Amino acid sequence: MSVVEELRRTLPAGRLLEDPAGYLHDEAVWAPHGKPIAVVRPHTAEEVQQVVRACVRHQVPVVPRGAGTGLSGGANAVDGGIVLSTEKMTAIREIDVAERLAVVEPGVVNDHLRAACAERGLWYPPDPASAPWSTIGGNVATNAGGLCCVKYGVTRDYVLGLQVVTGTGELVRLGRRTAKGVAGYDLTGLVVGSEGTLGVVTEVTVRLRPARRPERTVAGFFASLADAGRAVAAVSAAGLVPSALELIDRHTLAAVDAWKNMGLSAEADAVLLGRTDAPGEAGEAEAETMLACFTGAGATWAAVSSDVDEAEALFTARRLAYPALERLGRVLTEDVCVPRAAVPVMLEKIEHIGRRHDVHIANVAHAGDGNLHPLLIVRVGDADAEARAEDAFEAILDEAIALGGTVTGEHGVGLLKRDGLRRELAAPVLALHHAVKQALDPHGILNPGKVIETCAPQC
Amino acid sequence: MSVVEELRRTLPAGRLLEDPAGYLHDEAVWAPHGKPIAVVRPHTAEEVQQVVRACVRHQVPVVPRGAGTGLSGGANAVDGGIVLSTEKMTAIREIDVAERLAVVEPGVVNDHLRAACAERGLWYPPDPASAPWSTIGGNVATNAGGLCCVKYGVTRDYVLGLQVVTGTGELVRLGRRTAKGVAGYDLTGLVVGSEGTLGVVTEVTVRLRPARRPERTVAGFFASLADAGRAVAAVSAAGLVPSALELIDRHTLAAVDAWKNMGLSAEADAVLLGRTDAPGEAGEAEAETMLACFTGAGATWAAVSSDVDEAEALFTARRLAYPALERLGRVLTEDVCVPRAAVPVMLEKIEHIGRRHDVHIANVAHAGDGNLHPLLIVRVGDADAEARAEDAFEAILDEAIALGGTVTGEHGVGLLKRDGLRRELAAPVLALHHAVKQALDPHGILNPGKVIETCAPQC
CATH class of the missing domain: 3.30.465.10 (Uridine Diphospho-n-acetylenolpyruvylglucosamine Reductase; domain 3)
Incomplete structure (x- = not known):
């Protein structure tokens, strides 16, 4: 009896989907995916256990899946495997x-x-x-x-x-x-x-x-990424720990303007959005210090707001970045993280890589912790541009590693960063990964091929 | 050539001590220790690597050791092994x-x-x-x-x-x-x-x-542990996150009084010491709220102090707890952690265990996170009392587990909590520990017998 047959007989009704449409991949653009034999949506831990045990017995891969919003291909289906969606376990x-x-x-x-x-x-x-x-x-x-x-x-x-x-x-x-x-x-x-x-x-x-306290927002417009980078460094040097510190570059601002006509790109080459949730007077003082850091670094305009609606309006450009850029083509999302002082030089390197590979790259960044999201935009159906973007993607990983950073700050390795991970980690550290994987998944059935190759590091 | 001979020849002069005196054990009372063949004190990572490689080749255990202040026997020497002290690596x-x-x-x-x-x-x-x-x-x-x-x-x-x-x-x-x-x-x-x-x-x-901001201290005297426990719960319910919240019981207060005559034990059955480092007005407000929590829970006396010297004086009893109790005998330090709401009932259980096993048990506790340090005091040389204390020690672990807690909050498993760990963790979880140990230490030479047994869980 096949594993699918076994699960159909033993799981309660409605758990098994034999049409995997909608469960083939996550939101990582261009990450490959395989053809699964079934999708299961267990309702309980015991049902999950039943699925995994069946997969162990039949030596069938099982790919756990949440909402499928991942950006590295970590939930992408594997040939001949089962996709295990936890979407029904919502208590x-x-x-x-x-x-x-x-x-x-x-x-x-x-x-x-x-x-x-x-x-x-x-x-x-x-x-x-x-x-x-x-x-x-x-x-x-x-x-x-x-x-x-x-x-x-x-x-x-x-x-x-x-x-x-x-x-x-x-x-x-x-x-x-x-x-x-x-x-x-x-x-x-x-x-x-x-x-x-x-x-x-x-x-x-x-x-x-x-529950957190209300935040104050500090916005700054800058004439160059270098100035914005100096502002980020000044915030850190002032001993502030902002509750958010986001950077939006001119390519992103232009895309938002092209859509919503906010007039941002005419005013700034980079926008910084800081927040503080320190209480009372201390929060006021932190916001004023952050403002002084922005101004001191050459902000062409900067202001503090404690009004929720006004602050939300300031963050609109940040929230609109992805949809605005998706109007221009398919967006391949990068996720490198570098030492925060290296943010300006990393942004320069990205600009340079974009030119060298002829790829349009916009940037949003969690600047306060050095986590950059270069967004590589490619016209749909342009295979040559896709290839150039993939090269640029790898080049960005190499620059991040060279600056003492990492190939992924928060999105994960999945499939898209697997090669980058091999370049970031020394061979003995990769070997430790394989040893740990072997220890906890001795049958090699849990999401095989994600994070690390399924065979030994030398292969 | 023996491993000691090899290390003597290959390491720079002064790294090897053949007399292990002073390196046999940490500060865990009654934890067994073995007889090592040498002590090495490397100066560099490469020297550490040299020692470990020699130990791999010779299949000799290596016991890493910091300052030896541990309280679970984790640094205790192993028969036939090498103690590797990192004390010379101080840059x-x-x-x-x-x-x-x-x-x-x-x-x-x-x-x-x-x-x-x-x-x-x-x-x-x-x-x-x-x-x-x-x-x-x-x-x-x-x-x-x-x-x-x-x-x-x-x-x-x-x-x-x-x-x-x-x-x-x-x-x-x-x-x-x-x-x-x-x-x-x-x-x-x-x-x-x-x-x-x-x-x-x-x-x-x-x-x-x-750098952190100056703290405000809130002290409270309570007529019972139950009242103090209610005060801790009230602090949490008020949404406060104190920067310290320490409890001292009457046995500890009595020991401090017997030594320093501070008159504490006449005034209170339990003392709570809270701190907040929230800035400015917010800190003032937090201190006042904490004070209200103490008073509302029935504190017989409570006060806020932002004066550093006064606050230090209030914390004196906490700092003197160990030396004061050590005047009474050897002190076996426990380290259970329970859900913070279970602190009062855990303290009652400890009191009961002390009576049942005829062991004098004082308590200090990081009450704010449910981490208790029952201190079991035994007259030096009283073998029967030692045996009773060891039984009480294990009984405390069992009560902590029964309350949804853990056998060690911050001191580690070492040797003293190894049996407790086996009772806390399910067999398949212990098996995962063994699998991870085997994956990262395939030769079984790294501090063998600490945390988990060196052989398979069934042994």
Whole structure:
């Protein structure tokens, strides 16, 4: 009996989809994907375990999938494999106000969790741009970041414990519910960011914070990226830890203008948007210091706003960046992270790579933590431009590595960054990755070929 | 040629000590230790690599050791093994103000790093009680906590990258220097807290924060542990995140009084010491709210102080707890962590266990994160009392597990908590530990027998 036949007979009705349409790939442009034999949508951890056990017995790959909003191909289907979507596991099991934690199923949408926490006066910080659609399971798999992680950290910083189906089909609990704990190896942190290659997450216990205070926004227009870069450095040197510090370059501003006619690109070559959520007078003082940093670095215009609507208007260009650029063609999203002082030089290198490869590259960046998102735009159907963009993509990874950075700040390795990872990590470190993969997935069935090759490093 | 002979010939002069006195064990009372064949004190990462490679070739265990201030036996010598002390590797290589990071050798004393950071307007938060003596390497090995981690997290939260000699003798870099990064598995986090069983740390890159603001201290005297526990719960429910929240019980107060005659035990059955470092008015408001929580929970006396000397005086009893109790006998230090709401009931259980096993148990606790340090005091030379204390020690672990807690909040497993760990973790999770250990230390030479048994879980 085939694995599909077995699952059809043993799982409750409605779990199995034999038409994989809609489950073939995530949102990574140009990442290859295979042809799966089925899609399963379990409702419980026990059903997930049942699927993984069947896959172990039949030696069939299983590709865990959240909402499919990933940008590296981590959820892309594998030939002959099963796609395991956690989209039906959407219960928020518990929000414990006293312990400041929540226990959720992996299919809970990030924004839904945040809303449920807000009702209890609590806050789940990780805020990837995909928060309205992406799920906590996917966020855990990719160790997702976002705007506020410059101050509040990334998903791994909030995951206290996990329930996981292992590569041998065991259903286990890792981590803890307590504020602290050092009982054994940090297997929880190891599974976070492992993109479904070390276990299938069936439940997540996250740490929460008290509801955050209202933010003040500081906007600055700059005549050059160099000036904006100096402003970012000045903010850091002033001892500020902003709750967001975003950069938008002139290509992005022009695309937003071409769509919404906001007149931004006529006024600035780069825009910086900072935020502070320090309370009361201290927040006022931080905003004023940030303003002084912007002005001192040569901002052509800069202002503080504590009005929510006005601040939202200032962030509009940031939010519109992707859709505005997608009007121009297909967008290949980069995700390098460099030391924050290297942001201006990295942006110059990107500009240079764009010219050299004849690729239009716009940039948005989480400037406060050096995480850049160069957006490579290619006219749909232009195969030659695609090839040039792929070359530019790899060239950007090399420059990031050369500057002491990393090929992926928050999107994950998936398929698109696998070659980059091999260039970033020394051979013995890649060998450690293979050893860990072999230890936790001895049958090699968990999302094979993602993050690292499925065979030994030399192959 | 024996491994000692080989190291004597190949290492520079002065690295090898054949008399292991002073290197046999850490500060864990009653943890067994073996008889090592030598002690090496390398000066460089390459010398560490040389030692590990020799140990691989000769199949000789190597026990990494920091300052020996550990409380679980993690640094205890192993029969026929080599103790590798990192005490000579004391360079602070770099403090980068713009990137807010420091690169240090493992032998740097915690307080030395903190002082060097302070000179640059920066702060390294992890503050174990051992900070004047313990080293960053040891802090990394145990994932050390401290007073301020209730707000600022533990060592793992600050380790960006490591240089490590692996179990196969490779010298590798793990992690990154950037603020964010998801390139591959979190091997850095895996090595942190692994107590020298997965690699020997030769360099540590830590994230820093801007210098902290002055703290306000809130002290409260309570007529019962239950009242103090209610005050802790009220602080959490009020949405406060104190920068410290310490509890001292009457047994500890009595010991301090017996030594220093401070008159505390006549006034209170439990003392709570809270701190806030929120800035300006917000800090004032937080201190007042904390005071209201203390008073509302029935404090017999409570007050806020922003005077440094006065605050230090209030914390004197906390600092004197260990030496005061050591005057009464040998002190076996526990380190359980429970959900913070369970602190009062856990303290009751401890009291009960003390009575049942006829063991004198005092308590200090990082109450804000549920991390309790019951201190079991036994008259020196009283073998029967020792046996009773060991039973009480295990009984406390069981109660912590039963309350949803963990056997170790911040001290590590070492030898003393190895049995407790086996009771806390499910068999398949222990099997994952063994698989990871086997993957990263295939020769089984790295601190064997610590954290987990060296043979398979069933043995």
